[in-house]
Each structure stands twice: as structure tokens, then as C-alpha cells.
Amino acid sequence: LAAKIQDEPTLENLPLILITAHDVPGQAEQALQAGFKAYITKPIRKDTLLDTLQNVLHIQPTQTASPTESGEIVLVVEDNPANQKMVLLQLKALGYPAYAVDNAASGIRELLENGSRYALVLMDVQMPEMDGLTATRKIRELEAGSGRHIPIIALTANAMAGDRERCLQAGMDDYLSKPLKKAALQAALEKWYPPDKRPQPPAPTAAPPPEQSPTPQEDSTDLLDPATLETLRQLEASTEPGLLKEIYGMYLLHSVELMGKIRNAVFQKDAEALRQSAHSLKGSSMEIGAHKLGAVCAELEKIGRSGDTASADARIPELQDLYDSTCRAIRSLLDDMA
Incomplete structure (x- = not known):
């Protein structure tokens, strides 16, 4: 059926999602090879369906910032959906409003169009098409002569010798290694986030029962x-x-x-x-x-x-x-x- 749909000129670009009752090893890969963009196992959960549709249709997930805030939002530039979700939730747990984009070009465009909304940027270093170092250089070029300098904190899974220096040379202000640790993220935010706009720590919540x-x-x-x-x-x-x-x-x-x-x-x-x-x-x-x-x-x-x-x-x-x-x-x- 997928092949027949894709053979139809008017439907060749239509995203397909496979729904199956059994999660068989290797089935997901077979589905992708057959032309499906994703697959879901039954029974279908509302949140799983929502995430799948957002990924397939390239719709940004629910953010933690309201559109009315000015100069308080953390812009997250991260191409990996799971990693992006983790960063957003850690920011939410610390009380910081955040908005995410999944590529460097979108990050640059967001700063050009809505730069006054943002307090700082968390920038993944290695992304396809344009990496975080190149994006940072472009942002610094655009800032030249404006008197503005938005803090940019690198996020990288490399943790190799010289990485921090390369990030700083590109115009970044700080550097965090992935997987991101809550304490390290909090310390970086306290260093670079405007002190007069820093949120109050959220009230602690009780941990769920062990079972x-x-x-x-x-x-x-x-x-x-x-x-x-x-x-x-x-x-x-x-x-x-x-x-x-x-x-x-x-x-x-x-x-x-x-x-x-x-x-x-x-x-x-x-x-x-x-x-x-x-x-x-x-x-x-x-x-x-x-x-x-x-x-x-x-x-x-x-x-x-x-x-x-x-x-x-x-x-x-x-x-x-x-x-x-x-x-x-x-x-x-x-x-x-x-």
C-alpha cells in the first residue's frame, strides 16, 4: 500500500505512519525502508501520537515560554528530538521559560525576528547543514555594531581536548558537556542569565512512590x-x-x-x-x-x-x-x- 501511494504523483510527498498491533524487532527499520516516516504500536497513546505527528510534520513541540515575555526566554537550538525534550524539561524544572528550534538556521532567524525575547542561547555544537560554531559566528557578525551580545552556551557530546577553546574562539561564552547535568546547567544559567530576571526556584515536589x-x-x-x-x-x-x-x-x-x-x-x-x-x-x-x-x-x-x-x-x-x-x-x- 505504501508503494502504491508513493507511486501516485499527487501523493508522493504525503507522510505515512504505520500503525501495528505488534512491536516486532526490526519492524521499525522495515517500515522506514518501505517509505513510512514513523510507526506506532497499538494501543495508541495520545502523547505518543502527538509526538509522532510533531516529528513527522516538523511541528515544534509545546514550549515552556509564553509569547509575551521579553528578554527572559532561553532559546534552545538542538536537532535531536529526545535531547531537545530533555533540555526543555530541565529548564522547566529550574523555573526558566524556554523555546526550542531544531536547526541552526532557525535559531539565527528566531534571533533576527524576535531577539528581544531571549536572555541567552543553549546551542548544540554538532548539527547537520550548519553546526553550532558556524551559527555562533553568524550571530556575532549580525550583532556587530548593535551593542548587543546575547550569551551563547555550547552543548556538546564530544568532551574532547580543545573543544572548549574552539567554542570560545567561535564567539560562544560558555560550554556544557552532554549528557547535561542539572547542577552544571543551573550554574551556567546563574552565571549568564540576567540577575534581575532570574526566576524563583520552583517549589520542590514529592517523589512518586517507588512502585x-x-x-x-x-x-x-x-x-x-x-x-x-x-x-x-x-x-x-x-x-x-x-x-x-x-x-x-x-x-x-x-x-x-x-x-x-x-x-x-x-x-x-x-x-x-x-x-x-x-x-x-x-x-x-x-x-x-x-x-x-x-x-x-x-x-x-x-x-x-x-x-x-x-x-x-x-x-x-x-x-x-x-x-x-x-x-x-x-x-x-x-x-x-x-
């Missing part, structure tokens, strides 16, 4: 870091019920596409595409606590950066096995929460 947040099975704790899971639970308790399901669901949806890009890059011997896709999957995996998978992605990213993809072929089976195991651990966790 509401299942613990991963013993054999999956090496795949999903318990400490990261606990951090997500605390964030869920203070900001948004159902966060765990949403974040892990977004990861399962987005990571399938990244795995396909990694394999294709290796097959095509495209070192730059391998670097970018491995970097993206590394960042997403580390954010949700899949540190073991993230480490393998980091090695593939390094291979891509070297320009020699010959050694990447041998790592793909290991990556695929670890990815499949991680996805099974996530599905098991989600099943326990159902």
Missing part, C-alpha cells in the same frame, strides 16, 4: 544506567508525568533512522556521514543512559573523523547486536511501566 517507577531487570543494568534512569524519574516527578515513556519512545523512533544512516555511511565509505550519524546516536544514547552503546558510537565517530572507514565494517555487527539488546531492555522497561 510507580520500575527498576530495570538485573541483566539490563549494564545497558541502561540506573543512575541516569533515576535522574529521569526525578525529572518526571517534578515536571511532566509520563516523561520516561515519552523519552524512551522518542529514542526508539529516532535511533532506527540513525542506525540506518550509520550502516549506509559505512557501505558508501562516507566518512563525514559516518561521523555525523554516529555522533547523533552517541548523544541520544548517552542522554537516556545507554552508555555502552554510546561508547561504541563514539569509536565509530572517531573512525569517521579520521577519514578512514575501512575499520568501521568490523564494528557494525557489534553495534547492531548492542543496539538490539538496548532496544529490548527499553521495551522491557516500558512494558513494566504499562
Whole structure:
């Protein structure tokens, strides 16, 4: 049916979403290869459907800022949906209004059109089409002679020697490593956010009863870091019920596409595409606590950066096995929460 729809000239650009009653390993990848933009398992949850439609139709998710605020909003420029969601919720937990865009060009345009709304920018360093360093240079060029200098804080999953210096040379004011830690984010905000507009800390909320947040099975704790899971639970308790399901669901949806890009890059011997896709999957995996998978992605990213993809072929089976195991651990966790 998908092929027939896409063969129709008037419908070839129509986004397709597959709805299935069974979450079979490999089915998501098959759906994407068949032309579907996403897939959802039944029974369909309202929040899952909303997130899927927003991703497929490139609609910005619900933000934490009102359009009437001036000079108080944190602009988040982050292309990864799950990572973007995490940053927005951490800002919400700290009491800061925020608005997010998913690419550097949109970030620049937002500052050009609505610059007075924003107090500072959290800028992902590695994004497709235009990276955060290039975007920052363009922003500084646009500010030249205006007397304005909006603080820009780098967000990067690299954490490599020299990264901080490169960010500062590009015109950024500070640097935070991903996965983002609440204490580090709070310290950066207190340093760069206008003191006269700084929000009052939100009132603490009680943590949910232990039985509401299942613990991963013993054999999956090496795949999903318990400490990261606990951090997500605390964030869920203070900001948004159902966060765990949403974040892990977004990861399962987005990571399938990244795995396909990694394999294709290796097959095509495209070192730059391998670097970018491995970097993206590394960042997403580390954010949700899949540190073991993230480490393998980091090695593939390094291979891509070297320009020699010959050694990447041998790592793909290991990556695929670890990815499949991680996805099974996530599905098991989600099943326990159902």
C-alpha cells in the first residue's frame, strides 16, 4: 500500500505512519525502508501520537515560554528530538521559560525576528547543514555594531581536548558537556542569565512512590544506567508525568533512522556521514543512559573523523547486536511501566 501511494504523483510527498498491533524487532527499520516516516504500536497513546505527528510534520513541540515575555526566554537550538525534550524539561524544572528550534538556521532567524525575547542561547555544537560554531559566528557578525551580545552556551557530546577553546574562539561564552547535568546547567544559567530576571526556584515536589517507577531487570543494568534512569524519574516527578515513556519512545523512533544512516555511511565509505550519524546516536544514547552503546558510537565517530572507514565494517555487527539488546531492555522497561 505504501508503494502504491508513493507511486501516485499527487501523493508522493504525503507522510505515512504505520500503525501495528505488534512491536516486532526490526519492524521499525522495515517500515522506514518501505517509505513510512514513523510507526506506532497499538494501543495508541495520545502523547505518543502527538509526538509522532510533531516529528513527522516538523511541528515544534509545546514550549515552556509564553509569547509575551521579553528578554527572559532561553532559546534552545538542538536537532535531536529526545535531547531537545530533555533540555526543555530541565529548564522547566529550574523555573526558566524556554523555546526550542531544531536547526541552526532557525535559531539565527528566531534571533533576527524576535531577539528581544531571549536572555541567552543553549546551542548544540554538532548539527547537520550548519553546526553550532558556524551559527555562533553568524550571530556575532549580525550583532556587530548593535551593542548587543546575547550569551551563547555550547552543548556538546564530544568532551574532547580543545573543544572548549574552539567554542570560545567561535564567539560562544560558555560550554556544557552532554549528557547535561542539572547542577552544571543551573550554574551556567546563574552565571549568564540576567540577575534581575532570574526566576524563583520552583517549589520542590514529592517523589512518586517507588512502585510507580520500575527498576530495570538485573541483566539490563549494564545497558541502561540506573543512575541516569533515576535522574529521569526525578525529572518526571517534578515536571511532566509520563516523561520516561515519552523519552524512551522518542529514542526508539529516532535511533532506527540513525542506525540506518550509520550502516549506509559505512557501505558508501562516507566518512563525514559516518561521523555525523554516529555522533547523533552517541548523544541520544548517552542522554537516556545507554552508555555502552554510546561508547561504541563514539569509536565509530572517531573512525569517521579520521577519514578512514575501512575499520568501521568490523564494528557494525557489534553495534547492531548492542543496539538490539538496548532496544529490548527499553521495551522491557516500558512494558513494566504499562
